[in-house]
Amino acid sequence: MKRRAIDLSIIDAFVKNGDGGNPAGVVLDAGNLSEADMQAIALKAGLSETAFVSPHAESGFRLDFFTPNRRIAHCGHATIAVFSHMARLGIVGQGETVKHTVDGPRKIIIQGHRAYMEQIAPRYEKSPLWQGISEEDVLASLGITRNDLIAGGEPILVNTGNSFMLIGVRDAAVLSKLRPNRGAVVAISETLNLVGYYVFTPNTPEKGVAATARMFGPRYSIEEEAATGMAAGPLACLLYDRFGLKEDRMVIEQGRFMATPSISEIEVQLKTTGGQITGLMAGGEARPQSKQQIVVQAPIEQAGL
Structure with a gap:
């Protein structure tokens, strides 16, 4: 069977002042790739997520997201990477477009080199709705206790x-010293169908930042990543609803406490009606990092065999 080379762009999303950010793989013209192809490319790319872009029959673009080990319905930093990259290439213009995923359409807004993605209104689930998993189980999987939490920071599932x-700890010192039990985090994530844990503190090192966070998603082969737009949105909702931060715009920082720091900045804009969150947009700036080719096996019909 013949092989074919697929062009992969690596784009750093949610950069702060042009630095840091979280690298995402972007493959354009992915309409002829199979599910197996996309999974194989994502594994070889070795990034937390790779996005595959193809035309959509109605409007905008179809995006398929894969981590190194499985498909994921949405990916924030890869979405920002895709649309910032396509704007630089002139594939899309400024203003509004649409991304279509396995979970339906979402609005995208492009402003310069920044892109913003729509997320639905939040849904919260507290223990004991967690299929026998307790708050103590979640804390133990992180190696912390209730004494390490900030008031109101008890674990809560947000979608x-x-x-x-989401788990709120009292300060950056606790956040920096987290050492998750990988097996326990995977087991809880499997049971509750989580992407991962988003641990945060509102006691941030910088002014103008609503919270700084870390994301652990080993179920998806993401040990830790520098920016998670699909988690920063829920965190902003939680800060608004549980912590009384009644702001319609928040900046969430991530990546500061990774083994190799890569500070990211995620802007979340909340839409509210009568004090209730009805929707949100999360976004930021992205920049090109590098390009490479990944070789996959060509299907028989494309190989001409």
Whole structure:
């Protein structure tokens, strides 16, 4: 069987002042790739997520997202990477477009080199609705206790398109010293269908930042990543609803406490009606990092055999 080379662009999403960010793989013209192709490319790329872009029959673009080990319905930083990249190439213009995923359409707004993605209104689930998993189980999987939490920071499951367990700790010192038990985090994530844990503190090192966070998603082969737009959105909702931060715009920082720091900045804009969150947009700036080719096996009909 013949082989074919697929062009992969690596784009750093949610950069802060042009630095840091979270690298995402972007493959354009992916309409002829199979599910197996996309999974194989994502595995070889070795990034937390790779996005595959193809035309959509109605409007905008279809996006398929894969981590190194499985498909994921939505990916924030890869979405921002895709549309910022396509704007630089002139494939899309400024203003509004649409991304279509396995979970339906979502609005995209492009402003310069920044892109913003729509997320649905939040849904919260507290223990004991967690199929026998307790708050103590979640804390133990992170190696912390209730003494490490900030007031109101008890674990809560939040979904605005993907499900994350959000946990608020008292300060950056606790956040920096987290050492998750990988097996326990995977087991809980499997049971509750989580992408991962988003651990945060509102006691941030910088002014103008609503919270700084870390994301652990080993179920999806994401040990830790520098920016998670689909988790920053739920966190902004939680800060608004549980912590009384009644702001319609928040900046969430991530990546500061990774083994190799890569500070990212995610802007979340909340839409509210009568004090209730009805929707949100999360976005930021992206920049090109590099290009490479990944070789996959060509299907028989394309190989001409």
